[in-house]
Amino acid sequence: MSAASPPVPRPAPSRAVLRRGLKVVWSGIRQQPRPFAVAVVGAVLWAGATVGTAGAIGWVTRTVITPAVDSGRVTAVGLWTIFGVLVAVLLVNVVGVILRRVWATVAGFNLQAAYRRRVTRQYLRLPLSWHHAHPSGQLLSNAHADIEATWQVFNPLPMAIGVLFMLVIAGTMMVVVDPLLAFVGLLVFPGLFAANLVFQRFMSPRITRAQQLRAEVAEVAHESFEAGLVVKSMGREEEETARFTAATHELRDSLIEVGRTRGTFEPVIEAIPTLGTLAVLGVGTWQVSQGDLVAGDVVQMAYLFSILAFPVRALGWVLAELPRSVVGHDRVQHVLQAQGGMEYGDAHLTREGGAVESELRGVSYTHAGEEEPTVHDVDLVVPAGSTTALVGPTGSGKSTLTNLALRLVDAGGGTVRLAGRDVRELAHGVLPSVATLVAQQTFMFDDTVRGNITLGEESDDEAVWESLRIAQGDGFVRALPEGLDTVVGERGGTLSGGQRQRIALARAIWRRPRLLVLDDATSAVDPSVEQAILAGLREARDGMTVLVVAYRMATITLADQVVYLEHGRVVDQGPHDELLERCDGYADLVHAYAREAAERAAVAAAEEPQEEHA
Structure with a gap:
């Protein structure tokens, strides 16, 4: 409040x-x-x-x-x-x-x-x-x-x-x-x-x-x-x-x-x-x-x-x-008269052309009203066509880096590049046309499933269903009373959290972005569904680079490289197995994730017989 x-x-x-x-x-x-x-x-x-x-x-x-x-x-x-x-x-x-x-x-x-x-x-x-x-x-x-x-x-x-x-x-x-x-x-x-x-x-x-x-x-x-x-x-x-x-x-x-x-x-x-x-x-x-x-x-x-x-x-x-x-x-x-608007250049990137490299060099950012920077002097390269996982404790700057990569906010220092171009040089509207964010807190319009995916743009239903298939959402959408024409209600009130996340993910996939950023975008779905979604993204990523904020082992192990953050700085990066061996902070955090997942699974298994008996 x-x-x-x-x-x-x-x-x-x-x-x-x-x-x-x-x-x-x-x-x-x-x-x-x-x-x-x-x-x-x-x-x-x-x-x-x-x-x-x-x-x-x-x-x-x-x-x-x-x-x-x-x-x-x-x-x-x-x-x-x-x-x-x-x-x-x-x-x-x-x-x-x-x-x-x-x-x-x-x-x-x-x-x-x-x-x-x-x-x-x-x-x-x-x-x-x-x-x-x-x-x-x-x-x-x-x-x-x-x-x-x-x-x-x-x-x-x-x-x-x-x-x-x-x-x-x-x-x-x-x-x-x-x-x-x-x-x-x-x-x-x-x-x-x-x-x-x-x-x-x-x-x-x-x-x-x-x-x-x-x-x-x-x-x-x-x-x-x-x-x-x-x-x-x-x-x-x-x-x-x-x-x-x-x-x-x-x-x-x-x-x-x-x-x-x-x-x-x-x-x-x-x-x-x-x-x-x-x-x-x-x-x-x-x-x-x-x-x-x-x-x-x-x-x-x-x-x-x-x-x-x-x-x-x-x-x-x-x-x-x-x-x-x-x-x-x-x-x-x-x-x-408010100040702080973003300035744009005249450079362009086409929506076609395959996956792009995202690069952050010496990037720092401080939230308004705070003295200490949220991220400081970060160097990060997300190779074209790869999946990179950002891992770190709460408050380490993971979401801030995703916002910087998509230029939702401008860096206080350093340079953010996409396909070799400084994002400040891109013309207005270019970045959203080639890069898409799926946030943990999804927003649904009081519209149909189709409208929430295409956002009013023209599209054939085949492409919409394909996006839903990759996002593991085609099954529940087909079961809705009117399928793609079902109105989901204000903020998607008729859907569960996991269903909303899958529609939001399908919304991003439908645009075939060259850079897809996932900020804990599968947190509300079951681990098995999450694995299927990530596997589908790997199959469909031939023209897509994926940067994902990860909390689950399934997400981390599927990444080509992992970037470990602490206190707004990159501590280490590399393949998951290598980080486990050489980075104690990363190993402790991942083991904590694994213990939490095991505890949840045990609780779910313990409750299942009681539910069946009831």
């Missing part, structure tokens, strides 16, 4: 958040200029039509309704005039709303899709050492929740820009109608903007904290799901539940604080335009009684304030989204 999450950093001051948020918005506009421009055009049309509705109502009141009231008669022309004017304004309004919403959504989701692709490409570019230092829950949060938070502001943004146009148009109309009444009404807007700024100042740290806590909850949840087997087998359900409960309660409290702040400010902000409307009606009524205004002008002004009350809230929505955008953007940029 991971260590406790670090404390949530204190948010930057409100002005800094506002300034940085506007920079994020501007970068998004530059990346999606056309969709955003169309959305703004729609917002301007909507703003003009909304304000135009007030003007139309005022005009209709003056020219149609008031004369009809005075004369006591309504004409058909008057009714059609009212209908035509309102329908025309409504159509413009509808068109504006459609353009604004659709294209704002297009811009926002285009940005989200583009950044998810960037983050994914960066994940693939960064070496394993970087991934080891970042929990997978955090990486999932970066690729989903943080990107969504960064660009969510594009939903209300065009509307907020339309509101600014609306305020300019409405203010001009009010001044034209009556400067005094306009002055009384416009006093509302400074108060409204001040209330929104105070609202944003209070909301900024709370939303920042909530967004960071969302990521922490995702990390805890993902870790708990991934460790499901450990949690169940160790009886840690209550402790994990308590850990997740603590994280979710902290997020809950943070979101409640957000809701409490929003609930405090929103009634005040919504009440300000209402107060402006009442003030306009009061002053306007007095002016009508004095003969300075007609009723239609007062109705127009009051309606303007009533329709402006809700749209002006869009400015507050944008201000409230900016802190989330800044937090999400910072977390995404942490990934996009």
